[in-house]
Amino acid sequence: MSDIPEYPLQWPEAVPRTTQRVTSQFKTTLHAALANVDKALRAFAKDSGKQVTGIVLSSNVGGLSLKAPADPGVAAWFTWDGEQRCIAVDRYPKPQDNLQAIFHIIEARRTEMRHGGLHVVRQTFKGFTALPAPDDWFKVLGFKPGATVGLNEVEAAFRSLAKNTHPDAGGSAAAMARLNWARDEARRQLGAPQ
Template identity: 30%
Template structure:
């Protein structure tokens, strides 16, 4: 399988703005395996990874090990309880880093879903696609800017730097102080994602 199936309504990252991520140590294969495990934990019915790399014939979810396509973007589409979902990332210059980011995004969503907090909707609601007759790509989400960019720290910043930067941003965006609730949540997610990588 070749050809990136990027949702038509989602903006792409300008290739000149893509960054190299030296923070992720996992290989492309490991990231896909982790992604599969994560999707299994949330109970998906079926899923597929779409990239511009040539995928193996025997294992179509996996690009060849030396995959380095000109377009490093990655899209994960899945079905769960009859609904279709998709998330996409092309913020980094390497395919493996974009796939890793998708895995981390889904892992954080799953963790949030398991917390005993009522939000009125599933944490995965923003990735839900509308019914096919309304257009299959309208509801997909793009994995947002990398956590280190959002927190304004180095990609491999130590835990104490990440926590300090997050504390400042959380204070700045706290909803009780007139801040944006969505941005507040994004900062929390970015902090959790960076700290989980430090712990690996």
């Protein structure tokens, strides 16, 4: 079972976020889009002969609100063929449209299965192999959650940690990517100029 929560949105670390959303042509309600994704994942499991388990549709749609969330992204996390996968879409301004896009992505994999076989789908699914959702930037930069932190402290912590984290200093590319993510997320949340 996945430990990914449904709410708030858990975006996969390696997937870039959309900076400029476009209006979709989908005419699907949230309820219908949820049903479409569920049906597509069940059909995909049947077509591939491999179970799809641990399905979590993570988004910022939560609680009782008539307003659309500021971040309409949706991430479909699940396990297939022994690996956790994530299909994440935030291209559209409405969560139901991003969810419907995920439905179409799954249906495209079903088409690949029919025409190319399981080996083709395994190849295309390598891009959906899920990296864990990113840590809290406070934790990555060495701050205690809830501490009052400003941009100067973020930059100082980043520079200090980068001295050992950078691949040229004996660190790894993955560790440096995580550190870069934390600094960028801190800057974004603290309102640094882009």
